Amino acid sequence: MxxxxxxxxxxxxxxxxxxxxxxxPFDVPGHKQGRGNPELTEFLGEKCLSVDVNSMKPLDxxxxxxxxxxxxxxxxxxxxxxxxxxxxxxxxxxxxxxxxxxxxxxxxxxxxxxxxxxxxxxxxxxxxxxxxxxxxxxxxxxxxxxxxxxxxxxxxxxxxxxxxxxxxxxxxxxxxxxxxxxxxxxxxxxxxxxxxxxxxxxxxxxxxxxxxxxxxxxxxxxxxxxxxxxxxxxxxxxxxxxxxxxxxxxxxxxxxxxxxxxxxxxxxxxxxxxxxxxLDGKSIFKKVSSLAHYAREEINKIGGYYAFSTELINGDSVFDFDHTKLSVYTREIGLAGIEVYDILRDDYGIQIELGDIGNILAIISVGDRELALERLVSSLSEIKRLYMKDKAGMLDHEYINPDVVMTPQRAFYSDQHSVAITDSTGYVCGEFVMSYPPGIPILAPGERITEEIIDYITYSKAKGCFLTGTEDLSVQNIKIVEES
CATH class of the missing domain: 3.40.640.10 (Type I PLP-dependent aspartate aminotransferase-like (Major domain))
Structure with a gap:
């Protein structure tokens, strides 16, 4: 039942x-089931545009x-x-x-x-x-x-x-x-x-x-x-x-x-x-789990990479681990995660979810196939062979404890002016700085800017992370709160 x-x-x-x-249709949207926008209809298909409709009684x-x-x-x-x-x-x-x-x-x-x-x-x-x-x-x-x-x-x-x-x-x-x-x-x-x-x-x-x-x-x-x-x-x-x-x-x-x-x-x-x-989630995610398990084992055989999993579980701050996430630590081969991410995309035609300073993350889901994972594994193996270098001078942390000075709302709506990020030590930040993905802020409005954070931002930029959040699209400057 x-x-x-x-x-x-x-x-x-x-x-x-x-x-x-x-x-x-004499209602919105104005493309009228695709007839008004032939290029879009050709691109997305008539089936798609015919159901791009407005709310009405039969459709709730x-x-x-x-x-x-x-x-x-x-x-x-x-x-x-x-x-x-x-x-x-x-x-x-x-x-x-x-x-x-x-x-x-x-x-x-x-x-x-x-x-x-x-x-x-x-x-x-x-x-x-x-x-x-x-x-x-x-x-x-x-x-x-x-x-x-x-x-x-x-x-x-x-x-x-x-x-x-x-x-x-x-x-x-x-x-x-x-x-x-x-x-x-x-x-x-x-x-x-x-x-x-x-x-x-x-x-x-x-x-x-x-x-x-x-x-x-x-x-x-x-x-x-x-x-x-x-x-x-x-x-x-x-x-x-x-x-x-x-x-x-x-x-x-x-x-x-x-x-x-x-x-x-x-x-x-x-x-x-x-x-x-x-109806079918159990078998769908059973397949996802086995694909992730296969890829993790193969990547760990390469050496130099560490595809981490349930062995991190410590009963508290790592109470459990989602084994479908293929997270791989890359710093032992001398490359930041973001560098591996860029090489995978530019040289191997593989788009993964994210690369940060120390790790890459591939999302394994309902649409993945074994062949694609084999390609990912062999590409990582080749990247190690071609690009491996000494890991000296690499930054080694993703998380910096914030010093929260005022509420995010007060900081965001306060009077602000722009200074070069390199000159912002000690000021209170008025906007976000984050690497996207994952979209977790390095700095949020209302937090004190420190040397450590500026070093982290500079390093992330140099390694090729896509930084977002600042009003300045080139992420050279940062808005600081004018403290009275």
Whole structure:
């Protein structure tokens, strides 16, 4: 019975019905099922443009769902084990911001690790909430931030008993999970909400032998990037909700920033992908796991590279590890991750997810094939042979503890002026600096700029990282807060 129920895809089915009715459109979008834009229709296909439609009674309305979108939300909630699921078309960014803004208003504290995605700190700029950062542990060898240890979270709760919520990455970009269940129990005992950023954790809900998902751990809300590992179109996402929060209040918060013209291309891709994962997720992610395992073993045989995995688990700051993330430490061969990333793309025609100072990350998902992974492994082997050099002089850390001087909102909206980054030591930063991907800030508004941070930015630029966030697109200058 259950799988029959999950075999439905209400939005997709409504669109098929709409197409069969051969409706004459006198509504938006103005391309009128593609007829007004032949180049675009040729590029994307008539099938695609014919269902790029506006909300109407037979197709429901994302802002206020009462029929097919409502039914699709119920199916998604059931598939993810949540009380409610919201369809998000402004990316997981909008889901993260809606989570934070629905529980935190101006002046409210939220406990979070500093290695959050920029969308979480942006939510603080919009809402005026105050971050209480729990510094994640750091793996000194790999130079990567880990999860939050339970003791650190406990300490933050004791020092900030008035905090409204705890925000947790599940997993981090590198696949590292905190002890979400214990953190959730701890938070709930202190009457705090738990919000999970599961941008990289869709498969936790459907795979076997995966780290615990936020909904299973009892978290209050979770932002799930269905498009990253679940097969839906880029920018489509779910916001899942459990328990105490009012569904209507969360929807109103989402509607503060989410478009009123929800894309039916994105909505139907979520609907179809949810159906696929609910019916076949176990076998899909079993294949993903075995591909990742194969690639990891082969890369570790090359020597010089270290494709890390579950051996990092220490029961606390690395409570669990997402083995589908193919993270590879490259510094032993004398190359920064970003250098390997660039060589793979430019010389081998292989595009991986990210390269940073010490590591590369390849995302393995539902669409990968063994042949492609063999090509990645052989390319890494050849890169080692051709480019390996002495690792002297390499910078060895990804995470710098921030010195938070003022709230992100106050800093962002304060009077500022621009100085050269090289001359900015000691000032308070008024904007972001981050390497994208992963989009985790090196500096966020309201943080003190130090020599160590400037060295890190300079080194990242020299190695070829794509730095973003500053008003100055060349990232030579930085806006600093004019302190009175």
């Amino acid at each position: 259950h799988s029959l129920w999950q075999g439905k895809a209400p939005i997709y089915e409504a669109l098929l019905k709409y197409k069969s009715m051969r409706v004459v 309305n994302l802002v206020h769902p009462v029929s097919v979108i409502k039914e699709a939300e119920e199916l998604a909630a059931d598939a993810f084990g949540a009380q409610h699921a919201f369809f998000m078309v402004n990316g997981t960014t909008a889901a993260v911001q809606a989570m934070i803004m629905s529980v935190c208003k101006q002046g409210d504290k939220i406990i979070m690790p500093r290695n959050v995605h920029r969308s979480a700190i942006n939510a603080l700029i919009i809402s005026g909430a105050i971050p209480v950062y729990v510094n994640p542990g750091v793996n000194k060898q790999l130079g990567i931030p880990l999860g939050m240890s339970v003791a650190e979270v406990k300490k933050a709760i004791e020092e900030n008993p008035d905090a409204k919520a705890i925000f947790v990455n599940n997993p981090t970009y590198y696949g590292i999970c905190s002890d979400l269940k214990t953190i959730t129990e701890l938070a709930h005992r202190h009457n705090m909400y738990v919000l999970a950023d599961e941008a990289h954790g869709t498969h936790f809900y459907f795979g076997v032998n995966m780290p615990v998902s936020a909904m299973a751990a009892g978290a209050d809300m979770s932002a799930v990037s269905m498009h990253k590992t679940g097969g839906s179109l880029t920018q489509s996402s779910f916001l899942l909700k459990n328990g105490r929060l009012s569904t209507g209040h969360v929807r109103q918060t989402i509607n503060l920033t989410q478009t009123t013209s929800g894309s039916y291309l994105l909505l139907s891709s979520l609907d179809i992908s949810r159906r696929n994962l609910a």
